[in-house]
Each structure stands twice: as C-alpha cells, then as structure tokens.
Amino acid sequence: MVSLFPLTLTEGLVRRRGQVIMGPVSLTVEGRGLTVLMGPNGAGKSTLLKALHGIERLSAGRLRHGCPSDQSHAAQAFVFQTPVVLRRSVAANLAYPLKLHGVGRAERARLIEDWSARIRLSDRLDQPAARLSGGERQKLATARALIRSPQLLFLDEPTANLDGRSTREIEDLLRAARDGGTRIVMATHDFAQARRLADDAWFMMNGRIVETGPSPQFFDTPARSETRAFLRGDILE
Amino acid sequence: MNDIWAGIAAAIRLILTADADLVEISLRSLQVTLSALAIACLIALPLGTFLAIQRFRFRRGVIAVLNALMGLPPVVVGLVVYILLSRAGPFGVLNLLFTPTAMVIAQVIIITPLIASITHQAMRDLWAEYHDLLISLNTGKLQRVATLIRDGRRSLMTAALAGFGRAIGEVGAIMIVGGNIEHHTRVLTTAIALETGRGDFALALGLGFVLIGLALGVNLLTHWLGRTEVEGRW
Ligand SMILES: Nc1ncnc2c1ncn2[C@@H]1O[C@H](COP(=O)(O)OP(=O)(O)OP(=O)(O)O)[C@@H](O)[C@H]1O
Ligand SMILES: [Mg+2]
Numbered sequence: 001m002v003s004l005f006p007l008t009l010t011e012g013l014v015r016r017r018g019q020v021i022m023g024p025v026s027l028t029v030e031g032r033g034l035t036v037l038m039g040p041n042g043a044g045k046s047t048l049l050k051a052l053h054g055i056e057r058l059s060a061g062r063l064r065h066g067c068p069s070d071q072s073h074a075a076q077a078f079v080f081q082t083p084v085v086l087r088r089s090v091a092a093n094l095a096y097p098l099k100l101h102g103v104g105r106a107e108r109a110r111l112i113e114d115w116s117a118r119i120r121l122s123d124r125l126d127q128p129a130a131r132l133s134g135g136e137r138q139k140l141a142t143a144r145a146l147i148r149s150p151q152l153l154f155l156d157e158p159t160a161n162l163d164g165r166s167t168r169e170i171e172d173l174l175r176a177a178r179d180g181g182t183r184i185v186m187a188t189h190d191f192a193q194a195r196r197l198a199d200d201a202w203f204m205m206n207g208r209i210v211e212t213g214p215s216p217q218f219f220d221t222p223a224r225s226e227t228r229a230f231l232r233g234d235i236l237e
Numbered sequence: 238m239n240d241i242w243a244g245i246a247a248a249i250r251l252i253l254t255a256d257a258d259l260v261e262i263s264l265r266s267l268q269v270t271l272s273a274l275a276i277a278c279l280i281a282l283p284l285g286t287f288l289a290i291q292r293f294r295f296r297r298g299v300i301a302v303l304n305a306l307m308g309l310p311p312v313v314v315g316l317v318v319y320i321l322l323s324r325a326g327p328f329g330v331l332n333l334l335f336t337p338t339a340m341v342i343a344q345v346i347i348i349t350p351l352i353a354s355i356t357h358q359a360m361r362d363l364w365a366e367y368h369d370l371l372i373s374l375n376t377g378k379l380q381r382v383a384t385l386i387r388d389g390r391r392s393l394m395t396a397a398l399a400g401f402g403r404a405i406g407e408v409g410a411i412m413i414v415g416g417n418i419e420h421h422t423r424v425l426t427t428a429i430a431l432e433t434g435r436g437d438f439a440l441a442l443g444l445g446f447v448l449i450g451l452a453l454g455v456n457l458l459t460h461w462l463g464r465t466e467v468e469g470r471w
Contacts, residue, residue: 053373055373073374074375076373077373078369078373080369080373084366084367084369084370086367086370086384086388087363087388087466088388096374097374100374100376100380
C-alpha cells in the first residue's frame with residue numbers, strides 16, 4: 001500500500017461562528033513514533049486531530065498527504081473523545097470497518113478473534129456493545145480502530161475516565177501498534193501517561209501549537225514559559 | 238346492568254363463533270389500514286431518514302410543516318379528501334368517493350406525517366451518535382443510510398406501529414370519505430359508531446374487543462421491540 005506520509009498541514013485554520021478555534025497551524029507528520037498532544041481544555045486539541053485526519057473543514061490552509069487524498073482515508077483511523085459504539089454486538093463492531101473494506105469472511109473471523117482476545121472481550125463477542133462499561137467501550141473503539149493496521153492512528157484522550165488497569169491495557173495496545181509501524185498522534189491530559197508513551201510532544205494553547213519537542217526533553221526542560229507553567233500545573237490564562 | 242352483561246356475553250359469543258359480519262368488518266379494517274400503512278411507510282421512512290442526515294435549504298421548514306401536519310384534525314383531512322374526490326372536485330372523475338381506496342388515501346394523509354416525524358427524530362439521534370465514526374471511516378452516502386436503517390430498525394418498526402395504531406382507531410375521516418357502507422366500506426370504528434347508535438351493543442362491543450385487541454397487540458409489540466434493543470436480540 002502507498003504511504004500517506006509525509007502528512008503536512010500548512011497554515012491550517014478552523015473558524016466556527018466567526019471565531020478562530022484553531023490555527024494557523026503548520027505541521028508535518030512523518031512515518032514513525034508516537035506523538036502526544038497536550039494543552040488546556042478548549043485549546044483546540046480535538047479540532048487539530050480532526051483537521052489532521054481530514055474530517056474538520058479548514059477555513060484556510062491546506063492538508064496534504066504523500067499519496068492521493070482519496071486513498072489517504074483507508075490508511076487512517078480515529079478514536080473519538082467519546083467513543084462511538086455501534087448498536088450491534090461486540091463482534092459486529094469489530095467487523096464493521098473490515099466489511100466496509102471488503103475483508104473476506106475467514107480473515108474477518110481471524111481478526112475478530114485476535115483483537116477481542118487482546119482487549120479481553122472474547123467471551124462477550126455476541127453481546128450488544130451498548131451493554132459494555134465505559135472502559136470496555138473505549139477498548140472496543142481502540143481495537144476497532146487498530147483492526148485494519150492503519151498507517152496513522154489518532155486518539156482523543158483514549159484513557160480519560162479509565163482505571164489504572166484499563167489504562168495500562170490501552171497503553172499496551174498503543175505501544176504494540178507503534179512498534180508494529182503505526183504512527184500515533186494522541187491527545188491526553190495525563191502527564192504520567194504522556195511521559196510513558198511519547199516519542200515526542202506538541203503543546204497547544206489558544207488554538208496554536210506553542211512548542212514541540214522530543215521526549216523526555218520536552219517534559220524535563222521545556223523551552224517556553226507557558227509550557228513550563230502548564231506542566232507544573234499552573235492555571236493558564 | 239343486566240343489559241350490559243348480556244351485551245358482553247353476546248359479544249364474546251360473536252367472537253368465539255367467528256361471526257361472519259364481525260370477521261368481514263375486522264378484515265376490511267385490517268386491509269384498509271395495512272394498505273395505508275404500507276404506502277405511508279414507503280413515503281415516510283425514506284423522508285424521515287433523509288431529513289435526519291441531509292442538510293438542505295428548506296430542511297427546517299419541511300420539518301416544521303411535518304410537525305404541523307401531525308396535528309391535523311382527522312375530520313378536517315376527511316373533509317378535504319371528500320371535497321377533492323367528490324363529483325365536482327378535481328379528482329371526481331376517478332369515482333373514488335365512498336370506496337376503500339378513499340379511506341386508504343385519508344389514512345395515508347393522517348399517518349404519513351406521524352411516521353415521518355418519529356422516524357426523523359430517531360434517525361437524527363442515531364446519526365448524531367454515529368456521525369463522527371461514519372465520516373472518519375469515509376463511508377459513502379448509501380453505506381451511511383444502510384447502516385442507519387439497519388441499526389435503527391427497531392425505531393423504524395416503532396414508528397410504523399404508531400402509524401398503525403393511529404390508523405386502525407381513526408373514525409372521523411374514514412366515516413366521511415368511506416360513508417360506512419355495509420359490505421363495502423364499513424370498518425371496525427365506523428361500525429362501532431353505527432351499532433352503538435342503533436342500540437346493538439353486542440356487535441358494537443364485539444367489534445370493540447377486536448379493536449382493543451389490535452391496539453393492545455401493537456402496544457405489546459412496541460414494548461417488546463424496546464426490550465430487544467437492550468437485550469440485543471435481532
Ligand atoms: N462547532 C463549534 N462551534 C463553535 N465553537 C466550537 C465548535 N467546536 C469547538 N468549538 C470551540 O473550539 C475550542 C476548541 O475545542 P476543542 O474541542 O478542539 O478543544 P480541546 O483542546 O479538545 O478541549 P478538551 O481538552 O476540553 O477536549 C473550544 O473553545 C470550543 O468551545
Ligand atoms: Mg478535546
């Protein structure tokens with residue numbers, strides 16, 4: 001399959017109801033590693049992730065991929081801040097993206113078995129996904145995003161509201177995916193998690209990227225005073 | 238009191254012996270209502286779904302009109318259909334007045350807005366829930382509609398059942414356009430009105446029991462549909 005990297009956002013800007021809620025932001029995403037996106041509530045993290053994924057309409061600027069844009073979607077996945085769970089069984093949720101892309105029955109069965117085992121929901125495959133707990137839904141959405149081995153995966157606070165064990169399980173999934181070659185960009189409010197996972201980090205405030213840098217330098221010796229204050233836990237105005 | 242008990246007993250006998258009149262009237266009711274329901278669903282289900290997922294210029298206006306139509310008094314619908322179908326009216330040449338077809342037309346007009354409106358609400362909620370994922374997976378319009386219809390099938394059934402319930406119990410409009418003609422356009426509701434007026438409580442009550450049975454059945458089915466949603470059966 002063709003590579004969608006490098007993915008470049010040039011002077012990307014999102015305006016809603018006359019207000020600039022993100023941008024201008026210029027970024028390039030290359031093919032390896034895990035990037036953590038941090039910043040206060042309302043900074044524009046979700047908006048930026050969606051813009052990079054190509055599902056947020058840009059008011060200005062451009063998004064480019066290393067491959068034709070119509071092929072770029074198939075190689076990406078997104079786990080939303082509130083995970084979307086289809087009103088179907090757990091198995092049917094996992095099968096959904098596979099069916100969309102015409103994956104054959106036998107291969108589907110194999111993948112569903114494999115991924116349900118990884119999120120420890122093997123014995124609940126036939127149950128309606130609506131009955132899962134919040135953490136289980138989050139895991140299901142993550143597995144459904146990873147099941148087609150995307151080149152690029154976005155996650156928007158994938159472990160908010162999860163307990164320690166579920167958080168670790170999702171982090172393990174993400175590490176394995178990264179090591180398997182999936183490029184990951186995720187927003188998180190969890191500093192400890194950011195340190196555990198990040199290869200590099202972006203810090204965002206008021207719709208703009210303020211600072212970027214490799215981990216652990218980003219966390220230990222941030223260059224900008226805003227970043228330092230944020231990482232210290234100060235309230236930013 | 239005795240009269241009433243005698244009436245109820247006679248009514249039960251009519252039902253148990255499958256009285257010819259009672260069966261004929263019940264079947265005609267079902268035939269008219271199910272025909273109207275089929276036609277109304279063909280219009281309302283796609284319309285409601287379309288309104289839920291497609292943004293276009295007069296969308297809000299269409300929804301407002303739909304909700305207003307839902308509140309139309311059936312008697313007025315009957316009156317309008319009567320005028321349209323009467324000899325002097327624009328569709329007079331079709332000779333449809335006082336036929337089952339006229340009753341079907343009136344019922345379609347009465348229940349289509351109801352079914353479309355319930356469909357719209359249900360599909361709008363489902364679309365809000367699914368929107369991000371379906372966009373992210375780059376689904377085409379047909380795939381989206383197929384997914385929504387499949388996962389919203391219980392809501393669609395519920396909408397149809399609501400339409401059936403409203404149509405089967407409707408009396409004003411079909412009395413006007415059907416005329417309650419024996420062996421031709423007499424249905425459960427109009428027959429009950431007539432027999433009550435004539436003092437034949439046995440037949441009126443028997444027909445009433447059938448009607449209540451149908452309405453209860455629809456309610457039970459709706460309730461059961463709601464349960465299967467939680468329990469995840471079909
Ligand atoms: N459709 C919209 N119309 C108007 N404003 C919006 C819209 N969507 C988002 N916003 C605003 O844009 C800003 C950025 O939102 P965004 O969801 O990207 O923030 P975030 O960094 O993800 O915040 P959080 O940490 O709370 O998830 C917020 O102030 C939000 O209110
Ligand atoms: Mg967010």
